[in-house]
Amino acid sequence: MIDRLLAMLEEHRDGYLSGEQISRQLGVSRTAVWKHIRALKKRGYEFEAVPSRGYRLKSGPELFQPERFHAALATRAFGRRLIYLERTGSTQTVAHERYAAGDGEGTVVLAEEQTAGKGRMGRSWHSPRGKGLWFTLLLEPRISVRAAPQLTYVLSVAVCRAIRRATGLAAAIKWPNDIWIDGKKVCGILLESAAEDDRLKYVAAGIGIDVNVDRSEWPAEIADRATSLRAAAGRPFERERLLADCLLELEFWYHHFLKEGFPGVRTVWESLCETIGRTVRLGTGTASIAGVAVGMDDEGALLVRRDDGTIDRVVSGDIEHSMGCAFR
Amino acid sequence: MIDRLLAMLEEHRDGYLSGEQISRQLGVSRTAVWKHIRALKKRGYEFEAVPSRGYRLKSGPELFQPERFHAALATRAFGRRLIYLERTGSTQTVAHERYAAGDGEGTVVLAEEQTAGKGRMGRSWHSPRGKGLWFTLLLEPRISVRAAPQLTYVLSVAVCRAIRRATGLAAAIKWPNDIWIDGKKVCGILLESAAEDDRLKYVAAGIGIDVNVDRSEWPAEIADRATSLRAAAGRPFERERLLADCLLELEFWYHHFLKEGFPGVRTVWESLCETIGRTVRLGTGTASIAGVAVGMDDEGALLVRRDDGTIDRVVSGDIEHSMGCAFR
DSSP: OHHHHHHHHHHTTTSOBOHHHHHHHHTOOHHHHHHHHHHHHHTTOEEEEETTTEEEEEEOOOOOOHHHHHHHOOOSSTTTSEEEESSBSOHHHHHHHHHHTTOOTTOEEEESOBSSEEOGGGOEEOOOTTTEEEEEEEEOOOOBGGGHHHHHHHHHHHHHHHHHHHHOOOOEEETTTEEEETTEEEEEEEEEEEEETTEEEEEEEEEEEEOSOOGGGSOHHHHTTBOOHHHHHTSOOOHHHHHHHHHHHHHHHHHHHHHHOSHHHHHHHHHHBTTTTSEEEEEOSSOEEEEEEEEEOTTSOEEEEOTTSOEEEEOSOEEEEETTSSOO | OHHHHHHHHHHTTTSOBOHHHHHHHHTOOHHHHHHHHHHHHHTTOEEEEETTTEEEEEEOOOOOOHHHHHHHOOOSSTTTSEEEESSBSOHHHHHHHHHHTTOOTTOEEEESOBSSEEOGGGOEEOOOTTTEEEEEEEEOOOOBGGGHHHHHHHHHHHHHHHHHHHHOOOOEEETTTEEEETTEEEEEEEEEEEEETTEEEEEEEEEEEEOSOOGGGSOGGGTTTBOOHHHHHTSOOOHHHHHHHHHHHHHHHHHHHHHHOSHHHHHHHHHHBTTTTSEEEEEOSSOEEEEEEEEEOTTSOEEEEOTTSOEEEEOSOEEEEETTSSOO
């Protein structure tokens, strides 16, 4: 019904359609027409409404243009297969289904809007319509499950570098794999992997970048910790080009890692990571560790030096507090 | 139709049912009745057929009795929830679905027969009806993906010990996680795991034990490398009790590993493993390594000493050849 209304309005973009005309043609009440117009406004459509003449569609929401994306894409494989969805629960869930259905490495699932976006540690991820890049990249690395944690850093290095190049903003990594700008989170990365014995079968790498989200759009509970590229730079960014840039960096760092191993990735990760050199307190789920983050070891564990000089290896967790640091 | 025939025969176990009676009551031809009787024979049912009187059901196939299993079960949690299926594609697939539907740690999916049983490295697993224990155990260990390979050894230690205790046979482990008797394979273990970043979410541990399979039942291509507990011991075993024994050992070693770590498991694994001390050639998928298997390190890698004295750490692969050894 709302689709038929939209089609009518699109057809008459150069004139006005009265509520009566619409209600007659669609066979619904004028109150129903008004309700649908309101629903479309919520979805980002803008109208001119003149009392005596009716409604005119001024502009639609800026939806992602797959054609524009493919024109900008310079990768060999990543993103060549794009599954574009206007709205879904979580691109992670869709990616798992697509893998089971036969889609393979490099496939990207992108949603204009997620109604149940997933964050790390069972958290949800706010994914408003048309404003971000909410996507999942399928990978099939022939590596041991032991190397899976290293893969997380490969992805954060790639996305952080892509954001820096595309926007000029001073994006930095917050251990383990968030990307922050000006002390606020702009991107989260979540890896879900499946393994058979010692070997990874596939990885669904979920990446969420707040591209053009307005300050006013964040839920109150995350508003003081969240930012977007638009909020940080004071201008919007073209999502199609940014996704193409991200995938190019992702493809480069992924193959670099598979071919050359972790040392190169680790060095670049340390240079991009604001956590290194800071006094931090980390929560590991079962314990809290305080000290100075001094680096990362060969296996991808964060090294934290306590006051007494002992070094803790921390393989997973969250930063609870960071002294004199941009991470609040 | 075949179910209604079976119900009729079960009802008249103390007398005979003529082909005519059956065909009249079920509304099918006598040829159809005869075909269904033949199909039931194939499924392990035995009949007395007297020309003038008809058919009498003598005995059904020896199906797994969940009640008998529950009576024998002494675990705290493992196997308390048993999903028993007469026939399925793969218990692994069912277990993944059950996890998604809310079933948790300790749930066991057991099938009387698998039509598409899974082995390691994409191989199939021969799972004839009523003759083995083809099951999957769901686990939700709160450990790093780095420790997942160690979990494989935890399971093979537990199952090897359970088989030894229940049968008195000299079962031994073949690296990485098969169980062999008299130079032939009697049990395979396959771990499929799902992780989120560094943390395991759950593991579907597939375990297949050839309990009462007859020599004549193996496909030609595996007949010289396969055995069953019955073939090795010269007597059949009660599957319900054996599964209860396995789950008790599995529960013990699993919690021992979670609480005390890997060293204890590793020591017992080395003592049960016939690979240790042998000259072996291993295929790792990309390379072939020859030398003497001298032990396992703290992370679960097999240590192989080459002729020149250097030690290789092998994290995954298969034994291609073993000198002067029971593994053919």
